Amino acid sequence: MSGLAHAWRWLRSLVFSVTIYAAMLPIGLAYLPWTIAHRDGAVAAAHRWCRFVTWLARVLLGLRCEVRGTPPEGEVMIAAKHQSFLDIILIYGAVPRGRFIMKKELVYAPILGQIALRLGCVPVDRGKRGAAIKQMMADVRAGRADPGQLIIYPQGTRVAPGVAAPYKMGTAALYRELGQPCVPVACNVGVFWPKRGVLRRPGTAIVEFLPEIPAGLAAPDFMARLEQEIETRSDRLLAEAGFPIAVGPR
Incomplete structure (x- = not known):
């Protein structure tokens, strides 16, 4: 890529970043009366902002966002690969009541x-x-809070594509405490929306909801299965995006 083309892409990325954060204010104000009256207003506002971000990414950056698999609608724990802010946006925008x-x-x-x-x-x-x-x-049981999907990141932080990081055992503690199925989520979004920096790249960013892991597994079995499924599928999505990574059994 020439220096001019790189500068133009960087400028568009900067405009994109400024615009999506600035859009929080008018969207928040538009939904404020509903938000004050009921929690559904806050959820609707957040979903509207997520849709705006993905639309603007496609129009301004040539970055298409794709959600694969079946997003859960019931009470589950969602354990996701975390590469950048974009996976948060796509996952939250795909489920009815994430938290x-x-x-x-x-x-x-x-x-x-x-x-x-x-x-x-x-x-x-x-x-x-x-x-x-x-x-x-x-x-939730007493009716003071609505049920929903608890979204967690088992590695505890954003991890750049191709970088290994351990899965924290606190994930197993939450899985046991909730007594709910767990839906793993893989992604390749860090290829296009990096952990740091302004530059965003065109392409197809994907988050994929994988088959749920049933409740009640022993902690070591649960953690081994969770890591295997998320990492294996994320590697394949990275390869699909053209990221140079060896894909094979873990």
């Missing part, structure tokens, strides 16, 4: 904290995640 675990300090962030709470996100103190999940499940 995340967030640091308790974020509750006090202006606007963002309250929106996150309205979305059903679970604020936790460091080291007290299990207690927060128990409270969330008790609230």
Whole structure:
């Protein structure tokens, strides 16, 4: 790619990034009365923003976003490969009522904290995640909170394509605590929307919902199966995107 073409792509990427974050304000204001009245308003606003992001990525960047598999609609834990902010957008936009675990300090962030709470996100103190999940499940059973899909990232952070990172055993603890099936999610989005930097690349970014893992497996069996399924499928999606990675049994 010539220097001019690279600069033009970088500029479009910058415009894209500024625009999607700026769009949060008018979308949030448009849905504010509904959000105040009911949690459904916050969910609808978040889904609208996700759709706007994927539309603008296609129009401005030539980046198409594809969701494969069957997004779950019932109460499940979603354990996903995390490569960039784009997988968060695509996964949340594909499920009816997703929620995340967030640091308790974020509750006090202006606007963002309250929106996150309205979305059903679970604020936790460091080291007290299990207690927060128990409270969330008790609230659902008592009718004070809506059921939904808890989205977690078993590696705990964004991991660039082709980089190995361990799966944390806290995932197994949540799986046991919830007593729900787990839906693994693979992706290749980091090829097009990197972990760091402004530049976004054209192509087809994919998240894929894989067959669910039933509840009740022993922790070692669950973790081995989860990692095998997510990593194997993510490697194949990376290869499909043209990323140089060896694809084979793990």
